[in-house]
Amino acid sequence: MSQKVTRRQFLNYSLMGVGSFMAAGIILPMGRFAVDPLFQGEAEGAMITTSIKVDEITEEPTKVDFSFEQQDGWYKSEVTDFAWVYKDGDKLIALSPVCKHLGCTVTWAGDDANPNRFFCPCHNGLYEKNGKNVPGTPPRGPLDQYEVGKSDGFITIGELKPNELVN
Amino acid sequence: MLYNHQDLNVLKDEIEFVDTAVIPFAYGDMNEDPKMHASDMEMMQMITVHLEKQFKGRLFITPAVVTVNGITAVVEDYSEQLRNYGFKKIIILSHNVPQVEGTHGIQLNHIPLEDMSADMKMSLIDDEVKDTMKQIIAVWNNKK
Numbered sequence: 001m002s003q004k005v006t007r008r009q010f011l012n013y014s015l016m017g018v019g020s021f022m023a024a025g026i027i028l029p030m031g032r033f034a035v036d037p038l039f040q041g042e043a044e045g046a047m048i049t050t051s052i053k054v055d056e057i058t059e060e061p062t063k064v065d066f067s068f069e070q071q072d073g074w075y076k077s078e079v080t081d082f083a084w085v086y087k088d089g090d091k092l093i094a095l096s097p098v099c100k101h102l103g104c105t106v107t108w109a110g111d112d113a114n115p116n117r118f119f120c121p122c123h124n125g126l127y128e129k130n131g132k133n134v135p136g137t138p139p140r141g142p143l144d145q146y147e148v149g150k151s152d153g154f155i156t157i158g159e160l161k162p163n164e165l166v167n
Numbered sequence: 168m169l170y171n172h173q174d175l176n177v178l179k180d181e182i183e184f185v186d187t188a189v190i191p192f193a194y195g196d197m198n199e200d201p202k203m204h205a206s207d208m209e210m211m212q213m214i215t216v217h218l219e220k221q222f223k224g225r226l227f228i229t230p231a232v233v234t235v236n237g238i239t240a241v242v243e244d245y246s247e248q249l250r251n252y253g254f255k256k257i258i259i260l261s262h263n264v265p266q267v268e269g270t271h272g273i274q275l276n277h278i279p280l281e282d283m284s285a286d287m288k289m290s291l292i293d294d295e296v297k298d299t300m301k302q303i304i305a306v307w308n309n310k311k
Contacts, residue, residue, distance in 0.1 A: 101184070102181060103224050105220060123184055
């Protein structure tokens with residue numbers, strides 16, 4: 001015997017169905033907004049992916065360009081900078097090219113007499129490969145270091161930090 | 168170093184190391200081909216930005232000096248002032264280098280930048296920057 005649904009039951013069911021959809025429509029977005037900060041946490045990581053592959057890096061410091069957005073007052077601009085990246089065994093090392101003396105840009109092996117050192121053309125400053133300033137030349141401290149990592153085989157560059165390789 | 172509060176503070180103490188002043192010198196005439204002067208000026212601006220980045224610790228880039236009718240008196244006075252401040256070498260960077268005693272002139276090429284794609288522009292400016300850097304290093308090595 002088929003069970004009959006009365007008009008009153010049918011109306012009740014349909015009201016409950018429609019009502020729950022409406023409630024869900026309000027509560028779900030609210031809930032998503034409330035927990036949003038949990039999902040966001042790491043999305044804005046400071047690491048910038050470059051276009052240089054990890055395999056291309058050797059023990060010889062290589063120039064790795066990276067660009068980021070810089071806000072200057074109201075004005076946002078894209079800035080391109082670079083780091084000297086090399087491998088020490090399996091470890092990647094990235095050094096800042098900014099001379100610690102007065103801020104010129106240093107080059108690897110820029111001076112013919114010092115083929116295995118960083119050279120600052122402004123006042124003939126010299127740094128060892130690990131960024132240590134050579135005594136007797138103008139710089140008073142070692143080159144700064146960048147956080148460095150890899151993502152999908154490409155080099156990533158992060159925050160600037162004081163040199164940790166030099167004691 | 169640039170002509171701003173912060174850099175001028177450093178400059179005062181480090182004048183011994185920052186021994187070279189670069190004066191960007193441009194024409195701002197309205198009656199004779201102003202478009203060419205404008206694109207020259209734009210190019211010079213880009214070159215000085217790059218130069219400053221490379222040689223921050225030894226170059227002081229002065230504010231650009233603009234003249235009309237080819238009058239050079241202001242550059243002459245300015246280079247005199249810079250010498251009295253303590254700069255040993257004064258370089259005038261221009262598309263029309265004036266003859267000023269005791270200064271080194273670096274002549275830039277006229278490049279019609281407005282007709283070029285951004286990539287081409289960049290690479291031409293890069294070449295010009297490299298060329299200028301070489302000339303500055305030559306001035307430094309030539310110990311006079």
